[in-house]
Amino acid sequence: MARTKDPAVRTALIERAGQMLRTREPITLRSLVAGTGVSTMAVYTYFGGMEGVWQALRQEGFTRLAAGLARVTTSADPVRDLAALGAAYVRNALDNPDLYRVMFDATVDLEDAAAADESLLGLVRAVDRARAAGRFDAGVDPADLATQTWIVGHGLASLVATGPLPREALAHGASLLTALFVKAGDDPATCRRSVARGWKTLS
Template sequence: MSYNVVMMKVSTNGARGRDVRPVRTRLLEAAARLLADEGPRALTTRRLASEVGASTMVVYHHFGGMPELVHAVIAEGFARLAERMAAVPRTDDPVTDLGRLALAYRANARANPHLYAVMFGGVPPGGQAPPAAEPVASGAAFGAAAEAAARAMDAGRLRRDDPEHVSAQVWSAVHGLVMLELAGQLAGRAESVLISLLVNLSVGLGDAPDAAARSLRAALDAPAP
């Protein structure tokens, strides 16, 4: 089932607005919020159970322990990102598609800021290094970008290169902008800066300036997935 469906809040027994999402989903989001806002010391089974109105045994039932919980938070973040990226339709313009994928990446981060923070910068309990995302998780999220890059090369828009390498460059650039935006550093300018960034990156990768600008403006004008 799509996470967009289970994210819905519905009413039961006349209690409007009651959160009836699966407890696992609520635990993951509460854990991400605690880690992102208060740090690893705030993430205890007692505190987490209290956040969702459950017993501490529920935490162990769903995850086994805190390390497994943090890994599950990261996996959930990448699953939501992959779903958002997969919703971007493929068009006849691969550079537009790269732009739309970048915009989808930004939209996902804005919709899930706590999960995003833990995916790329959260520290699990005990001050250990954050667990690395499984390659399959990030691969599922960014396979479409590598495919669009390959099509752009086949169309003569970008210089021939390793599509995954190009995809990683786009990801790196967009991720930096998103981190600045979430930190409040690009208020009101993030979208225009992102498009300019992508135009400059595309030109650096071999595209013609006018063509890059047209394609990426089309990405911005397209309906959000």
């Protein structure tokens, strides 16, 4: 009878790989299982080989991002919510910088691409709510504005979490999003207040 897979072993190997990324250790079949109490066969059992490990790491990055975005509460102010989603995106990168690097390695397939797409769809829905509430112009394309919002968050996250800018640079996120949303039709003063409320969730 085939042995039942233990999810804890898979999780432990993913965590081990993430730790090795943080400490810049080379990740090989043998180094991954070293000290875990499992054999190299476990990598094949749970991931099908090292390529599967990288796929799982990339997926884990998006899984944690999705969890962070899901913690953003929906309020009566959709522009505040959109800014809070951007802040949650940056927070995930700061909390998981090594997984964040792997998330955008397009040379590695995702285990579940639809789950990764859902991260952007959450922003699309927030833009659509803001447009329906009259905060954005009726002609605004929710997918386009959501993508631009993602670009702002990704740029800041990359430069602060994995790049040369200090954490203080995150304060620029509020002004960048305000400019973006005002261009989409929001009232400048109202927009500044909404974005400030959403972006402060990053602190």
